[in-house]
Amino acid sequence: xxxxxxxxxxxxxxxxxxxxxxxxxxxxxxxxxxxxxxxxxxxxxxxxxxxxxxxxxxxxxxxxxxxxxxxxxxxxxxxxxxxxxxxxxxxxxxxxxxxxxxxxxxxxxxxxxxxxxxxxxxxxxxxxxxxxxxxxxxxxxxxxxxxxxxxxxxxxxxxxxxxxxxxxxxxxxxxxxxxxxxxxxxxxxxxxxxxxxxxxxxxxxxxxxxxxxxxxxxxxxxxxxxxxxxxxxxxxxxxxxxxxxxxxxxxxxxxxxxxxxxxxxxxxxxxxxxxxxxxxxxxxxxxxxxxxxxxxxxxxxxxxxxxxxxxxxxxxxxxxxxxxxxxxxxxxxxxxxxxxxxxxxxxxxxxxxxxxxxxx
Amino acid sequence: xxxxxxxxxxxxxxxxxxxxxxxxxxxxxxxxxxxxxxxxxxxxxxxxxxxxxxxxxxxxxxxxxxxxxxxxxxxxxxxxxxxxxxxxxxxxxxxxxxxxxxxxxxxxxxxxxxxxxxxxxxxxxxxxxxxxxxxxxxxxxxxxxxxxxxxxxxxxxxxxxxxxxxxxxxxxxxxxxxxxxxxxxxxxxxxxxxxxxxxxxxxxxxxxxxxxxxxxxxxxxxxxxxxxxxxxxxxxxxxxxxxxxxxxxxxxxxxxxxxxxxxxxxxxxxxxxxxxxxxxxxxxxxxxxxxxxxxxxxxxxxxxxxxxxxxxxxxxxxxxxxxxxxxxxxxxxxxxxxxxxxxxxxxxxxxxxxxxxxxx
Numbered sequence: 001x002x003x004x005x006x007x008x009x010x011x012x013x014x015x016x017x018x019x020x021x022x023x024x025x026x027x028x029x030x031x032x033x034x035x036x037x038x039x040x041x042x043x044x045x046x047x048x049x050x051x052x053x054x055x056x057x058x059x060x061x062x063x064x065x066x067x068x069x070x071x072x073x074x075x076x077x078x079x080x081x082x083x084x085x086x087x088x089x090x091x092x093x094x095x096x097x098x099x100x101x102x103x104x105x106x107x108x109x110x111x112x113x114x115x116x117x118x119x120x121x122x123x124x125x126x127x128x129x130x131x132x133x134x135x136x137x138x139x140x141x142x143x144x145x146x147x148x149x150x151x152x153x154x155x156x157x158x159x160x161x162x163x164x165x166x167x168x169x170x171x172x173x174x175x176x177x178x179x180x181x182x183x184x185x186x187x188x189x190x191x192x193x194x195x196x197x198x199x200x201x202x203x204x205x206x207x208x209x210x211x212x213x214x215x216x217x218x219x220x221x222x223x224x225x226x227x228x229x230x231x232x233x234x235x236x237x238x239x240x241x242x243x244x245x246x247x248x249x250x251x252x253x254x255x256x257x258x259x260x261x262x263x264x265x266x267x268x269x270x271x272x273x274x275x276x277x278x279x280x281x282x283x284x285x286x287x288x289x290x291x292x293x294x295x296x297x298x299x300x301x302x303x304x305x306x307x308x309x310x311x312x313x314x315x316x317x318x319x320x321x322x323x324x325x326x327x328x329x330x331x332x333x334x335x336x337x338x339x340x341x342x343x344x345x346x347x348x349x350x351x352x353x354x355x356x357x358x359x360x
Numbered sequence: 361x362x363x364x365x366x367x368x369x370x371x372x373x374x375x376x377x378x379x380x381x382x383x384x385x386x387x388x389x390x391x392x393x394x395x396x397x398x399x400x401x402x403x404x405x406x407x408x409x410x411x412x413x414x415x416x417x418x419x420x421x422x423x424x425x426x427x428x429x430x431x432x433x434x435x436x437x438x439x440x441x442x443x444x445x446x447x448x449x450x451x452x453x454x455x456x457x458x459x460x461x462x463x464x465x466x467x468x469x470x471x472x473x474x475x476x477x478x479x480x481x482x483x484x485x486x487x488x489x490x491x492x493x494x495x496x497x498x499x500x501x502x503x504x505x506x507x508x509x510x511x512x513x514x515x516x517x518x519x520x521x522x523x524x525x526x527x528x529x530x531x532x533x534x535x536x537x538x539x540x541x542x543x544x545x546x547x548x549x550x551x552x553x554x555x556x557x558x559x560x561x562x563x564x565x566x567x568x569x570x571x572x573x574x575x576x577x578x579x580x581x582x583x584x585x586x587x588x589x590x591x592x593x594x595x596x597x598x599x600x601x602x603x604x605x606x607x608x609x610x611x612x613x614x615x616x617x618x619x620x621x622x623x624x625x626x627x628x629x630x631x632x633x634x635x636x637x638x639x640x641x642x643x644x645x646x647x648x649x650x651x652x653x654x655x656x657x658x659x660x661x662x663x664x665x666x667x668x669x670x671x672x673x674x675x676x677x678x679x680x681x682x683x684x685x686x687x688x689x690x691x692x693x694x695x696x697x698x699x700x701x702x703x704x705x706x707x708x709x710x711x712x713x714x715x716x717x718x719x720x
Binding site: 055058059060061114117118119120122123124125126127128147152153154155156216217234235236237240258259261262263265266267269270272273274276277278280281282283284285287288297299305309334336337338339340341342343344345346347348349350351352353354355356358360 | 415418419420421474477478479480482483484485486487488507512513514515516576577594595596597600618619621622623625626627629630632633634636637638640641642643644645647648657659665669694696697698699700701702703704705706707708709710711712713714715716718720
């Protein structure tokens with residue numbers, strides 16, 4: 001804030017003229033807008049924006065106002081990057097892998113097939129080079145990124161018929177989420193479909209669609225896919241985690257007083273922890289309901305996992321060859337992941353595996 | 361910016377000198393002290409206090425000052441609860457399981473043997489009843505608790521000789537951390553030792569101590585135990601996670617302006633995420649160094665795990681019978697854990713297990 005606008009905003013000109021000084025605020029009121037890629041119905045993801053806004057207001061005594069808007073209210077779900085880049089909206093909450101059409105490198109900020117789990121992604125972003133490298137990339141889109149939550153490992157979707165081997169993916173008409181999975185599924189013989197969210201259920205019912213990937217039990221239950229495509233597979237090998245990003249226009253960020261910058265960063269961490277906690281608390285409740293509704297919960301066969309892994313590595317080799325921005329960040333991410341996988345093999349995995357066998 | 365510099369910078373000094381009322385602060389300066397249970401040498405845990413202090417200062421423009429003090433500087437590591445309860449120090453950062461001597465219920469705030477992993481603990485605290493129930497308990501000690509970090513699953517410690525079966529625990533002189541593990545290890549035949557941290561290495565070297573449990577690779581490497589007790593076991597079944605708590609005197613908390621309360625809560629979340637990310641990033645690096653130094657990294661035998669599990673459940677049954685505060689919170693924790701274990705068995709575990717087998 002510059003001095004003149006402070007004086008103006010405090011309305012001092014007229015007061016001074018009259019000879020009395022009013023109270024002076026430490027900070028002027030900031031009004032920003034956030035356009036989310038998520039609808040309100042995805043309450044956990046949408047909740048990140050609401051919590052961020054609430055915390056900013058509380059911390060600033062109501063002086064940092066962030067009005068939050070679900071997908072479609074100000075701009076469409078996939079229009080959010082353009083408006084933040086332009087600066088007509090200051091903030092978005094999105095999953096960057098929606099924007100691989102602009103540059104595949106976007107995907108690395110939210111997670112790639114056979115990438116990190118939530119804890120590992122968090123470690124790379126916070127303590128590794130993840131946030132730093134992604135922000136160098138985002139700077140070319142006039143944006144800076146912050147922690148916007150994690151989903152944890154997602155489910156692999158709903159299928160009308162069982163997937164017993166790779167042959168069952170041939171010609172499979174599947175509706176997929178963002179990122180690189182479409183290209184990989186195509187290599188495996190599936191035929192990814194573009195179809196609006198609201199039309200999925202009917203398409204599955206009619207059989208014009210064979211399968212759909214959504215998120216996990218909590219979000220999936222609401223849409224009722226178990227009624228028309230009861231084979232529910234895990235894991236979503238293309239989403240060991242989906243990391244939400246809060247993206248802010250660089251110029252808007254630069255204009256923010258230091259106190260508000262610190263508030264923003266901490267509020268993002270708070271909202272992020274809350275989102276993952278919500279998913280972890282809500283998913284088992286929904287999973288039990290799905291099981292009660294005869295969803296057939298089953299693991300992808302090893303052969304399908306292995307074929308998917310192989311196809312994925314081929315896609316990454318291609319990307320390494322043709323996209324330098326991708327190659328640089330991907331190399332750093334994989335080096336970090338190798339260490340993570342090494343460490344998680346010991347105490348963490350053994351503990352989790354042991355607990356999975358206990359009756360409590 | 362404080363009032364005086366604001367007024368000066370606005371060039372108002374002369375106006376005020378002419379008889380105009382001064383500006384009014386949005387917030388007065390708050391000066392609190394934090395006594396940590398952790399020494400600076402445990403840089404990751406100690407770092408929670410430093411980050412909290414830094415973020416509070418940044419968010420408040422220097423008006424919320426938290427001076428942070430490592431164990432022993434103001435009060436001993438295990439004296440922190442008493443001074444915060446009295447209100448002579450406003451804040452501590454500690455692991456509540458150090459205080460099971462006061463009441464075993466303390467342990468539930470940081471984690472118990474065969475309890476949650478870090479993500480599950482976070483979910484219980486934030487989205488389950490964990491923080492709420494623990495705060496009802498902490499209120500009887502005139503304290504309120506906040507998120508103070510996670511270690512992740514710890515290692516099971518350093519042993520001079522291999523642990524091949526339960527028989528190898530008989531008479532084993534072991535130095536253990538906080539919480540209930542001492543009682544459980546005693547049931548298994550071991551003889552827990554009280555010995556100051558600085559004397560452990562020499563005692564292991566001389567053989568007056570057979571084993572020591574510390575934290576994980578990053579913290580353990582610094583102490584060099586691998587040289588004198590090279591058998592390094594996992595997992596630390598008594599610490600699937602150790603959750604740090606920031607505890608604030610209730611009266612001090614009540615006196616805090618709403619803005620500062622919100623800043624405090626968000627800064628805790630930020631510091632907590634950072635601490636776990638640090639452990640996850642640093643542990644694999646240290647693990648590789650330990651392996652290069654010929655640490656014998658190995659899993660506890662299944663029979664030892666099973667005996668420990670059985671002994672632990674007996675201890676919990678006893679506690680349920682004699683401590684109503686424990687019983688109430690433990691029941692809630694276990695119900696939540698059952699759901700967590702159910703859900704983690706599917707997408708999350710399968711994904712982690714698959715990734716553990718990949719060459720990247």
